[in-house]
Amino acid sequence: MRGLIAAMLAGGASVFAFAPFEVFPLTVASLAILAFLAARESRARSGFALGFAWGLGAFLAGVSWLYVALNRYGGMPMPLAALAILLFCAYLALFPAAVGALFARFGRGGVWLRALFFAGLWVGTELLRGWLFTGFPWLALGYSQTPPSPLAGYLPVLGVYGVGGLVALIAARVALTPWRNLRAAAATLVAVAALSALGYGLGRVAWTSPTGKPVDVALIQTNIEQGLKWRPELLSNWLESNARLAREHPADLVVLPETTLPLLADRLPDGYLEELAAPVAAHGGDLVFGVFLRDARGAIYNAALSLGASPSQAYAKQHLVPFGEYSPPLFGWFYEFARIPMSDQTRGAPDQSPLRLGGQRVAVNICYEDLFGRELIHSLPEATLMLNLSNLAWYGDSLAQPQHLQIARVRALETGRPMLRSTNTGMTALVQPDGRVAGVLPEFQEGVLKIAVQGHEGLTPYARWGDAAAALLALVAVLAGAVRRAGRP
Template structure:
């Protein structure tokens, strides 16, 4: 294998250490700088495509291979097929950095700053595409690695995660492409880096949102029910009792049980069960939110959240379902003959569901995978004062999935200027503050409750107003600036 491809693979693997649980955020810049440095010596777009593909394949195989656990250990897919499925999926994800590399090498011209802008704009746009195409898979978008204490975290309330990705790529490319021994290019490079550092410092001092109402006492419950046992009929009574017992032990203004904490349809629960589950919270003058499967009169099944207690009962149905796990894309019925995934024929909830009104707070629910899509979460703003995610990551065992998902929640809190509450089955149950800091977290794979006071917030960040539009416009603008020399040269040749 050529040295360039080896270096690209190393750079892709290194990128994973920028994310949780390692949190060495500057390795994100190191990884993309190394990739850009390799591309500097590549002349053919075809060779560049291979280089970017190898970077992406290494990054995603190292970063999201925990999907194998869901397919093989809990889904029952044979080991070779599960391994092949993960390799093919990561190969698909690797196409996005591959196209970035190919287009960059094909059209780069001009100064180092102009070329860096072209690379950053391409990176940003293709990450947006990855987060949208075929319902999207934005996991490991590079911007997620830049949660505090990264100086780029301050840009999240303005540009969102994709904008942060673009800034990271820009800094990395400036470092890799600038001829630092030449005075003028070096001065321009330092000016860019210093300007972003100063801008991030002052943005970090801006308060985009403000407290709303009084703090409330919250109990975020972690049930820690093993995925391999959750759906066994002989254990159902035990799991029902576990939920009641935990709710009884941890009454509060708001008590939260995780996604699908009751492993059956709500209309099949024993008579009086939901009343017993809600009784402790109601007695304390509060409310309980739990994850449960609901069925409507037409027979459609929803992965939902249900509130019970002092406030009127309300529901939220998951809108952004997981392909293959919660519904079958067209022509993929054969997939379900290879795996055994309970409740895998679900229906999407309505697009614009209002926040739950619980006491003085308005709580916007998102379920598991939904919090990867910041542009969808901001639909609940400015009404929502709190964000609440309920998840079940037991599907992925003891892996990077839990800390990576918590890091994603930190980015959502930054983007919206709202606290993000998380109640999970096996981890990581936590409270994330509007500045992206983690105020409290339970150890993974332990049963218990995080008892903590939570303050609601109101107001809008720039990202909450405009979503990904500002980042996309910035990315497209830098691409056009980067393409200008090539366009000018073509015009002159044709004149």
């Protein structure tokens, strides 16, 4: 029982490695505790329990803000919302539980071999978590290693899962080292220093280069409270607010957040879109904003629409959020307990081209989509800028906003492109290709971030390989451990 409590506390503490705290060494310390505890077990059942406790602590502390969406804004009764979040976190905890079970049962051999085996298992389960049932890769370990972590230099090469594997490798090596053995202790310290030094060196490499002229951008944060956004009697207020903000802040590229117009475009008042775009077009710029579009078949899309000096273009969200934007099979009963507007959406086409705006090629992604690096690189090398439109007002004043900005920093490093973010309540920002936040607005305030952004061209190694490199290295590490065990007398 003491081991389970220690594992759960260690998992909970790992959240402090992520934004807004960003004590990045805590990830290594937290995972080292799990590896140390699991290494003392020989039964899969015991390792499973330890991994499950670690995962439950991590996800309850790290993503419990989902409760706000279900209860406060989704209308789900408090007991049901709490139970739903507990069950969801328990599902997520199954992935570190699998690592604990397999490591306890099969993690044999020398220190390095066991550490590689642990790291390979960790990468494999994180990849699976990011894919199974459309995926939920939030709090993947690599997200905690944004600059100034020296491991951030590996992000353009191995991506977030590869960096998570390095964290797991270091953690397991630290946990398994017999520290009273000076030779073994020195080997561990040298290895950690070498990995950090190489990461620092890779962080100095400019994998992509500037292209075209800088673009003056106005990123608008509308700060419309989620509980009021869908009230019909207030719709005229929101329409006027969006028009006013676009009118008062002309630029080469003006961006309003996801679903900033909370209704179908074909139901907007006559002439409203022309009124919205006219001041931006008169300035010679383009306006991009979030709105729902409906096609001839009646299918509804969460979309970004551009109007202005360039021909009108649109992007429809491809990776929808289960329950929030569509109902998974057999879960129609969920909506008897939750009231979520526009929850019957259709996926956009998978091969949409970047929008040509302001002399740049802008790859749009909407909210949750920027969690999936393997999907964003499909727009490369054509895209020169990345643009995310989000509405995190669903989650209130929680860890969701800073955690999502940290995810955007990882995507900028992986792609070698600036990442522009226009959000309803935060965090509206510009992230440079090196992961540095060049500007950010305060949360839960109406505001505009006016800033110049430079497009980039070229490909990082991750943009060429995607997650294949991390998956291959993980497979080699796991097989090495398995072969070593099979070869034991």
